[in-house]
Amino acid sequence: MPGYAVVRELGAGGGGRVVLALHEASGSHVAVKYLSDALRAEPGFLERFRQEARLLVELEDPHVVQLYEYVETGHGAAIVMELVNGATLRALLNEHGPTGPEAALAVLKGSLLGLSAAHESGVVHRDYKPENVLVQGDGTSKLADFGVAVRAEGPTSPAGTPPYMAPEQWIGLAPSPASDVYAATVVFFECLTGHRPYRADDGAALRHQHQTAAIPLDEVPEPVRGLVERGLAKDPALRPASAAVLVADLDEVATAAYGADWEERGRRKLAALAAALAAAFPLNRQEPAEFSTSLARTVLRPFRRTRVRLVAGAALLVLAGGGVSAYALGAAGSGGSASHAAAPPTSPAVSPAVSPAVSPAVSPATPSATATPQQSPPDSPSAPASPARSEAAAPPSPPPAHSPSPSPSHPKPSPATKVLAAQVGGLSLPAGARTSPAVGHGTVTVTTSGTAKVTLTVRFTVNGAVRATETLTLKGATRYTQAVSHDLGARPCSGTWGITASTDPGSGAHAGTAAVPACPTAVTGLDVTALTVTGAKTAAATVRVTADGPGLVRLIGEFSAPNGTTGRQDVGLSGKTSYTRTLSFAFPQRVCGQKVAFTASTDPAAPGGAVTRSVAVDCPAAVTSVTVKRLARTGTAATATVAVVTANAKQVRLTLTWLLAGKAAGTRTVTLSGKTSYTVTQTFTYPRLPCGTAWGVRAATVPAAPGGASTLTKKTAACGTTALDTNPRLFHDFSTLRLRRH
Structure with missing residues (x-):
């Protein structure tokens, strides 16, 4: 392209390629975006390219990549843009994964401010994604690529990048600023988690997810879930109405969750992430040594003092034999700029590369300076050029036909070292x-x-x-x-x-x-905060460990009892600087009346070494078994012998319930203590024992034995029979009855 020297290609995609170029008149670096030949031949793409130029001209904002010039020839079309010396957000995510909440909020805010400027101009971006967010070395960000942008509520067809398209974009509804808010929230989610909220292998499934799937809020930090929920609402009416509204919401949430200085910390984190990619920044690669990054920033600044615009009616410049047309960008309201852009092609000083938007040597205050080239050489080779003229505006004067011979007393100075x-x-x-x-x-x-x-x-x-x-x-x-x-x-x-x-x-x-090489982690604190034994068998210890870094720390816990039983647990800790862990061990037998000890140690060792804590196990009363060993009767007097075995000598209660025909006829309660084995004999006299009736005893303890109560029953002789153990009184009555019958 006339007036620009291509340094190298920066990237290429379906829409074209972007190159790093040098503006020859100023020595400033710029980015030039060329429309691919294949897409240029398709209907509508060239108009879209022109549209991107028009939209960028209207968006003069520090958070939007600035447009300098749009050039169209018979061989192609190109946009000359501000060169952002940084990396795409996509490159940062590919290199580092999730950015952390503060950095995610900072990059979201920066690009949202660019979207806000677009929305205030009535423009919807429609293709917000990590590839179109540029992160600079200081952690600030800019929004790029308005290639599919349209006027809000204007006629449109589905466009954008599917993983970031709002539900309404999938069905071709008119885009709105809320559509950009949705895409920005998808990118925010990706910065927080390292992946997009919805992922599918085919377009139909992805569309279904965006339109119907629940928002995976549990994957993002709790303080920002409200932001994500509102930004990803399926109904655009439920989202923040514009980027400006989302920025205000973001500031409030971020300050409440992370403090007033969250943005500074977030930018520092972004700068650190970008630093890892600094070697790939456009100006950090090999480039002509006589031009510097600082020059690019200094020279191009004058063109952003006033709002640039596409000059209507003077946009077409024709060079003899070249067939070049260009949109010249001038200061708004500057007639000088417009007249210069439309200068007749017969003047050799006129070039589309020397429009007021890209040549700092041409001042709008002196539009006539470039209209007439210098016709004669200066009087002497050493005469300075007029400040009203510029190298870009007029070709250099030819040297005199006969240069004077150098004088021996005035040697020619050696060239300056570069x-x-x-x-x-x-x-x-x-x-x-x-x-x-x-x-x-x-x-x-x-x-x-x-x-x-x-x-x-x-x-x-x-x-x-x-x-x-x-x-x-x-x-x-x-x-x-x-x-x-x-x-x-x-x-x-x-x-x-x-x-x-x-x-x-x-x-x-x-x-x-x-x-940076990782530092070996050191343990700064170790404490056993609790030790308990449940059921005289299961021991649990709570341990707190602090470290000076997130590296691996081994926590070793050892349980022991006086009976020689021991247990060990080994746990790896990493990713934090403070940990609380509960370790447990089940002894094979109850450890009643013993002291259980727990020792915690770490590798690397804590400053005070291992920490030991012990606890005495005071077991509650427990019954191992209860059994009715013997049951006998003499007349109506019944005798029962019961054996009780306990786990310790603590007090237990034994209750005997005498049964008659399955119902309780009387109870006796005995308190037992001081031993672990008891034999208890109790007697009970029934008021009467009818013939053919079941009788017996049930023995139960408090606390209960593992097998519950023990019951033993017998039955009196059937009526009309004689038995040696029949109650004498009942037998007498029975005999009398028989005599009376005879």
Whole structure:
């Protein structure tokens, strides 16, 4: 594309490809998005590309990727955009998985502010997803790719990325800001959990889930479940009406759950996550040494002082033989910009790459400066150029036909030394305990065009934050390999650390990053907070362990009783810095009247070593068995002998219930204590014992024996028979009855 030098490709997809390019007039880096040839040939895609340009022009917001220029030729179409030196949220999720709630809230808020600007302009994005959220090195985020955006409530057809499409988008209903809110909440869910709320192998199943499946709220932290529930409501009327409403809701929930400084911590976490991908940032890869990241940010800033717009009626520029048309972007209300964009093609100074939107050398205050190129060379080769003209606006003047010979007394100055390349490598951070020094080492290689002095500034970072800075002077050579090292302060135990090198003269910032070695975890506290024995057999101990990191800690618990019985449990602890665990052991026999001991120890050992606690087991009274051994009768007097065996010498009660015809005829209760085996004999006199009637005794204890009560019964002789054990009184009555009959 005229006026831009392609550096390298940044990415490609179904809609086209994006390249890193250099705006030749200003030396600034930009991103250029080209529409693919295949899609350009399809009906509607070229119009969509133009639409993205128009929409981006209307959205001037720090949270939206800024558009500089839209160019269309017979060979293709392209959008020139702000280059965001960062990584996509998708790359962060692929590299690190879940971001944690504060970082998820921070990235959601940043891109929601971009959506809010779109919604205020009446624009619905329709394709909010992690690939379209760009996270910069400082943890801030921007919203990109309005390729399928439309006017709110305007005519539309289903569009977007299926895993993030709201239920109404699946059936082609008019999109609304609530549709973007739904997609943003899906991305928020993915940041919290590492996966989307709905996943399916085919489109029909995915559509069904988005339209009918329950929201998996139990997978997200409790404080943000309300946000997720409202954002993923099936009915758009039940969602926050716009991104601005969701931002206000988010701020309130986040502050209540995580404190007033949640956003700062969230951005720091995002910066740390992005730091691991810093080597892949567009400007951190190999690039021309004479251009720097800071230049890109400085040069392009003047074009965002006023709102940019697509210039109607002066959008088409035609170059002789080139067939190039371009949308020129000028300051709103600036007639100078518009007239410059529409300058006649006969002037060699006119180029679509030199529109006021992309050439800082052209000031809207002097639109005529580029209208007439300089017709004659300056009087002398050393004469300065007029400030009203620019390299971009007019071609450089030709040198004089006869240059004067240099004078021996005025030697030609040697060219200034430039930094051609700089590279950071050899990063090393030895592992160590949290309290040990953390000294980072690395090498910086600098290649220059001359031997003059070059100032090298080296910054040591931990999780995106600068911990130390060194400034070195290099001279006398054209290639330097400098070993650098510095104490990083408090030892980090997770995340990334790195070295960033910059030079003067500048060559941009060059960074190297490496993973921080994990610190070995140390146990800081160990305590047995409770020890109990249930049923004189099952012991349970509650143990609290604290550590200085989330690494693995082994907890060993040992139970013992004086009878020689022991039990051991070994538990692995990780992922936190504080743990409470309950260990248990069942003794094979009751340990009544004994002391049960429990010893807790850890590996690595706690500062005070192992901790032991014991408890005396005071068993309650218990009956092992109760048995009616003998039952006899003399006349109406019955005698029973009962054996009782107990688990200990504690008091128990024995109750004998005398039975007649299955019913209680009388009871006797005896208290037993002081021994573990008893034999009890009791006598009971029945008022009368009819012939042929069952009688007996039931023995029961409190507490009850495992087998319950013991019962033994007998039966008196049948009526009309003679038995030796018949009650004399009843026998007398029976004999009398027989005599009377005779």
